[in-house]
Amino acid sequence: MPDLPPKGLTRRQLLVSSATTLAAGAAASAKAATLTGVPQWVPFDHNGPMHYETPGWQFFTAEEAHEVEAIVERLIPADDLSVSGKDAGCAVFIDRQLAGEYGTFDRLYMQGPFENGTPMQGDQSPLVPRERYRLGIAALTRYCQKQFQKTFSALGDEERDKVLTSLEKGAVELEGIDAKLFFQQVLGNTMEGFFADPVYGGNRDMVSWKMIGFPGARYDYRDYVGRHNQKLDLTPISIIGSSAWQKKG
Helix, strand or coil: CCCCCCCCCCHHHHHHHHHHHHHHHHHHHCCCCCCCCCCCCCCCCCCCCCCCCCCCCCCCCHHHHHHHHHHHHHHCCCCCCCCCCCCCCHHHHHHHHHHCHHHHCCCCCCCCCCCCCCHHHCCCCCCCHHHHHHHHHHHHHHHHHHHHCCCHHHCCHHHHHHHHHHHHHCCCCECCECHHHHHHHHHHHHHHHHHCCHHHCCCHHHHHHHHHCCCECCCCCHHHCCCCCCCCCCCCEECCECCHHHHHC
């Protein structure tokens, strides 16, 4: 005897039918809209980062900014390959970051307990970045005034390098903050500012991307996936497009 078709709905048919009914009901109750052309959307429409077009220093005082610019100018000195960290906007990048959530470590657990960890455990300081810069700059100024009767920014390049080397090694004591911690904080942020997307204030005119041949935030690289060990000579593109907007800063 041939198999008879099952009576009623199968489980698969029931699921398909239910899904179709729900979709039809949602479509009937929703107000339909037709989009034509290219949607008018700009990155960071509602929460744009502060960059060169944001006027003035957002966190640093003018005096603090002057000292930070002197530091980043020696951490990344100008040479035949690129401009200095100062001219690349690293101090601006740091200032904008400190003015935002990064400056207060809002997204990190900062309730303690705070103990001296092993080197493998990394940073265990209770100080947030804003405190590190404010304390560190003030302490560095006092140290340089005592040693040289000048601020750090007033020192010559050779003296600046000696001071920074001493900070890196922890060979000097700064009041209120560990010298190595302060140095590592500024060095890390300087490197971030030098290589980050220009929209965040550093890497001005995409100088570091041009130096290393990084093409930037392009939409599609499929045409280049198979081109190994070849120089592409692509003009870098920021998250918000070309670097032309930065030249107004």
